[in-house]
Amino acid sequence: MKQKKAQMKIQQMAFMLLAVTLFFVFVGLFIFMIAYSGLKDSASTLEEKNALLLVTKLANSPEFSCGGSFGNEKTNCIDADKVMALKTNSNKYSNFWGVDSIEIRKIYPVAYGVRVECTLTNYPQCDIIKILDNGISSEFSNFVSLCRKENIEGKVHDKCEIAKITVSYGGDNE
């Protein structure tokens, strides 16, 4: 009789220990969950900043930027004439920026009909300049002004339009 009661007590204690252990495990997991979710948030913020830096860095790099060709030095301004020259030599730059693809797409003014990719023959009557095109991975884009020199009635004028530069790259560049 006494033995059975003792067994029962031992069982009760075992279950209590189990319950207490589980409780602490859950508390630990909860704390871990909060810490881990914060880590993910900061990782995504860093990724966003990295992408911003990459796109902005590209748009303002000497190979792309307007520099002083269109009046004062401007930020987020891409020289379309320069980029077209770069496009013809894009194979030399395939590993230079560490990205998979770079595309500049004209947004405004709107081209009527189908969007046309720029070549040396149809430039500037085109909409999309593809500098690198090695498949699509994570895409990041930013607004830029796409400027070029235009000859109107024998006079050279600056012509800036609105475009979006899209850069895609894999995780290995992060």
Add this chain to the structure above:
Amino acid sequence: MGEIMNKKNKKAQEEMVGFALIIIVVSIILMIFLAFYLNREPKKETVESYEAESFTQAFLQYTTSCTDNFEFLNVQDVIYECDIRNTCANGEDPCEVLERNLKGILGESWNVKTGSPVKGYELNIVSSKWVILNISEGQKTVNSKGSAQYLPKDVDIYFVAYY
């Protein structure tokens, strides 16, 4: 006496089994919740603030059809011309040019049609004297990203995109 003890023992055993079951069920639910929470993708914001800032900088450089005596003016210069109620050298009204171009730029850059992640936008251009231009489209939601640009000659530009 023995029967009463047996009954008590069985009852206690049943209680313990029930308690254990509750713990198991609760732990499984918590585990599922935890797995779901940890596996979710970090939410990427539809409109980043740098996009709004870059957009403002980009449209200010856009070349319009309004001219002075030498060249075609960009949006920033047209804003100044509109502010002082001047007229373009080719006879156009700078305020009209500004409104027409900015409506077109905004419409093409920020799609607020049904199903689009961007729900609406608002652009305000104000000077110390008056509101030069106010364009808004779509819905104003609680989630927004914006930029403020302070130009010389007391002209401020505020752009907000709602998503």
